Amino acid sequence: xxxxxxxSDARAIAHYTGVLVVGIGLLMVLPLITAVAxxxxxxxxxxxxxxxxxxxxxMLLMQSAPSGTPLSHSNALLVTxxxxxxxxLAAAVPLSLSGNYGSFLDAAxxxxxxxxxxxxxxxxxLDHMSLAHNMWRHxxxxxxxxxxxxxxxxxxxxxxxxxxxxxxxxxxxxRIMPNVVHGARFIWFVTAVWVLLGTFALSTLNLVRGMxxxxxxxxxxxxxxxxxxxxxxxxMSQNALYYHSPWFEFITLILMLAGTLxxxxxxxIWRGDRGExxxxxxxxxxxxxxxxxxxxxxxxxxxxxxxxTPGEVVRKGVYHIISANSGTGHQTIYAPQWATDVGxxxxxxxxxxxxxxxxxxxxxxxxxxxxxxVIVKGVIQRVRVSLAPPSAVIRTKFHHLTxxxxxxxxxxxxLLVFVLYVVTYISGGLIGAAYGYPAAEALFESVSxxxxxxxxxxxxxxxMPAGLKIVYMMQMWAGRxxxxxxxxxxxxxxxxxxxxxxxx
Amino acid sequence: MRRLxxxxxxxxxxxxxxxxxxxxxxxxxxxxxxRAALDGTVVSLEGExxxxxxxxxxxxxxxxxxxxxxxxxxxxxxTDAGAVTVFGDYTHTGDIVRVTGVFNRACDQHGGDMDIHxxxxxxxxPGSPREREVAIWKLGLAAAGFALAxxxxxxxxxxxxxxx
Numbered sequence: 049x050x051x052x053x054x055x056s057d058a059r060a061i062a063h064y065t066g067v068l069v070v071g072i073g074l075l076m077v078l079p080l081i082t083a084v085a086x087x088x089x090x091x092x093x094x095x096x097x098x099x100x101x102x103x104x105x106x107m108l109l110m111q112s113a114p115s116g117t118p119l120s121h122s123n124a125l126l127v128t129x130x131x132x133x134x135x136x137l138a139a140a141v142p143l144s145l146s147g148n149y150g151s152f153l154d155a156a157x158x159x160x161x162x163x164x165x166x167x168x169x170x171x172x173x174l175d176h177m178s179l180a181h182n183m184w185r186h187x188x189x190x191x192x193x194x195x196x197x198x199x200x201x202x203x204x205x206x207x208x209x210x211x212x213x214x215x216x217x218x219x220x221x222x223r224i225m226p227n228v229v230h231g232a233r234f235i236w237f238v239t240a241v242w243v244l245l246g247t248f249a250l251s252t253l254n255l256v257r258g259m260x261x262x263x264x265x266x267x268x269x270x271x272x273x274x275x276x277x278x279x280x281x282x283x284m285s286q287n288a289l290y291y292h293s294p295w296f297e298f299i300t301l302i303l304m305l306a307g308t309l310x311x312x313x314x315x316x317i318w319r320g321d322r323g324e325x326x327x328x329x330x331x332x333x334x335x336x337x338x339x340x341x342x343x344x345x346x347x348x349x350x351x352x353x354x355x356x357t358p359g360e361v362v363r364k365g366v367y368h369i370i371s372a373n374s375g376t377g378h379q380t381i382y383a384p385q386w387a388t389d390v391g392x393x394x395x396x397x398x399x400x401x402x403x404x405x406x407x408x409x410x411x412x413x414x415x416x417x418x419x420x421x422v423i424v425k426g427v428i429q430r431v432r433v434s435l436a437p438p439s440a441v442i443r444t445k446f447h448h449l450t451x452x453x454x455x456x457x458x459x460x461x462x463l464l465v466f467v468l469y470v471v472t473y474i475s476g477g478l479i480g481a482a483y484g485y486p487a488a489e490a491l492f493e494s495v496s497x498x499x500x501x502x503x504x505x506x507x508x509x510x511x512m513p514a515g516l517k518i519v520y521m522m523q524m525w526a527g528r529x530x531x532x533x534x535x536x537x538x539x540x541x542x543x544x545x546x547x548x549x550x551x552x
Numbered sequence: 553m554r555r556l557x558x559x560x561x562x563x564x565x566x567x568x569x570x571x572x573x574x575x576x577x578x579x580x581x582x583x584x585x586x587r588a589a590l591d592g593t594v595v596s597l598e599g600e601x602x603x604x605x606x607x608x609x610x611x612x613x614x615x616x617x618x619x620x621x622x623x624x625x626x627x628x629x630x631t632d633a634g635a636v637t638v639f640g641d642y643t644h645t646g647d648i649v650r651v652t653g654v655f656n657r658a659c660d661q662h663g664g665d666m667d668i669h670x671x672x673x674x675x676x677x678p679g680s681p682r683e684r685e686v687a688i689w690k691l692g693l694a695a696a697g698f699a700l701a702x703x704x705x706x707x708x709x710x711x712x713x714x715x716x
Contacts, residue, residue, distance in 0.1 A: 107705060289665060
């Protein structure tokens with residue numbers, strides 16, 4: 049049965065969407081302060097506009113219903129889907145005024161890419177972009193990585209009536225703490241610790257290498273946020289290659305691994321239970337993925353004979369497999385090199401790493417290691433059942449935070465999301481190919497967008513067709529919300545139109 | 553004899569100023585496009601120095617050079633790099649430099665990174681501060697947004713007071 053939204057449902061949805069847009073507006077104060085502190089007056093005005101427009105539109109939407117209006121789980125799904133779209137529009141306002149984007153669509157593309165922690169960019173003249181605008185681009189990773197709802201919950205801005213439903217609808221079906229507000233604050237606590245450690249390590253490196261205190265610290269903060277939140281933006285067009293530093297790569301490698309870790313595992317480690325990391329099915333699946341794909345990429349890169357020493361193969365191979373598997377998207381090779389210089393087995397291994405993704409309840413995207421682990425367990429169970437006597441009862445257990453039994457429902461849920469990701473990967477690839485791009489590169493880009501990775505073969509850029517920009521934006525949005533919230537939104541809009549047509 | 557001649561010629565191309573300067577100036581994008589053919593050869597790149605000079609090893613620094621939308625890393629002896637003083641960022645257009653050096657598609661010395669090992673770097677056009685115009689009309693947009701927010705807040709407070 050399809051539930052039709054009532055007028056009061058629509059008002060509640062508009063109210064909570066408004067709350068989240070106001071939250072985005074308040075966060076724009078940070079780049080505004082950056083701009084004023086650095087004397088970047090034109091960007092300061094851009095953020096004054098951004099704050100004004102977000103507060104104005106957000107508060108207007110909030111008028112739709114009184115604060116504390118209860119929000120059902122299905123309405124929360126719609127708010128989540130809509131909030132990411134509204135947040136993208138709000139976040140794009142200052143970017144579109146920056147002069148670094150060819151159109152509002154381009155600014156919206158970067159905003160969606162930032163919020164979904166994808167890291168694909170269509171910015172122009174990035175090397176001359178202001179530090180304030182770079183601050184905002186990287187903050188979108190931080191906001192989106194933790195979750196827009198989590199951000200609003202942590203700030204306790206008027207989500208009283210729908211906190212639990214919204215928290216779960218944002219793809220966080222596992223509770224880290226019994227109270228969702230405490231859970232949201234724990235997520236920020238973990239993030240703050242890693243961001244402080246990463247910023248300290250990278251800014252020390254930057255200062256030693258001759259960067260000024262301001263640029264060195266800001267670049268360190270940008271790189272840390274983009275890496276821990278598995279985003280992939282960089283303040284320079286060369287991305288990680290700008291720094292020409294094995295130390296930079298090592299520190300960001302650690303941050304990528306930390307970013308792809310389930311926040312529940314962070315909580316366990318924080319509580320002193322390190323055994324969970326070794327016994328967890330998700331951690332094991334991710335470790336196996338990383339190991340096997342690193343071997344493949346190593347064999348592939350060796351076969352191309354591009355790199356002269358095994359050390360180079362390991363450095364390039366491992367960095368890009370972890371960057372792809374964690375969904376970060378930092379790269380130390382140029383985009384056109386993927387299809388030609390890397391080629392073959394290594395290229396395929398990187399696509400697979402992007403497609404699999406990191407852990408659930410982390411900032412990573414993709415199918416997720418937990419689902420891959422559950423599906424593999426399901427396959428093994430089916431084989432065991434087929435080989436066992438008919439009277440035998442076969443049960444498969446696995447460990448994920450607690451001892452769990454593999455059920456048909458769990459397996460079918462994992463398979464559903466797996467199929468949705470694969471269909472989207474292939475569909476995006478076919479659309480890219482239809483636009484005239486080589487099929488393999490189009491598939492690479494499509495997987496990168498859907499799994500919120502950000503590695504690029506060079507298709508993504510200011511000059512790519514507007515239609516393809518919209519397709520990739522939809523893929524990033526759908527991938528971040530793991531489809532269901534977006535499908536619910538599309539279905540509700542379709543239902544509303546259908547109802548209207550019947551009335552006419 | 554032929555080997556000796558070719559060694560002398562390559563040596564002259566790499567280290568010799570006059571012959572090295574003969575390599576036709578290219579953009580970073582064209583070098584990237586022709587990377588397979590240019591690997592290990594002497595190239596001449598002209599573009600804007602961006603960001604900052606980054607210390608590499610003792611006696612060498614990295615200068616990133618942007619041209620035609622692509623930036624390439626140039627490994628320069630510290631003694632030669634002093635000529636570059638202005639680097640491109642939000643408030644500056646960097647020095648336009650001409651770099652002559654050996655192009656590496658995957659440099660063995662630098663972990664497989666694509667780079668140029670400069671034998672010569674000169675400033676062609678000095679960098680300068682960038683003027684950034686402040687568009688006053690944006691104040692109007694900001695004011696409209698804050699006015700809408702203010703009106704909504706007023707309406708909300710009025711409703712609460714009236715108990716609606």
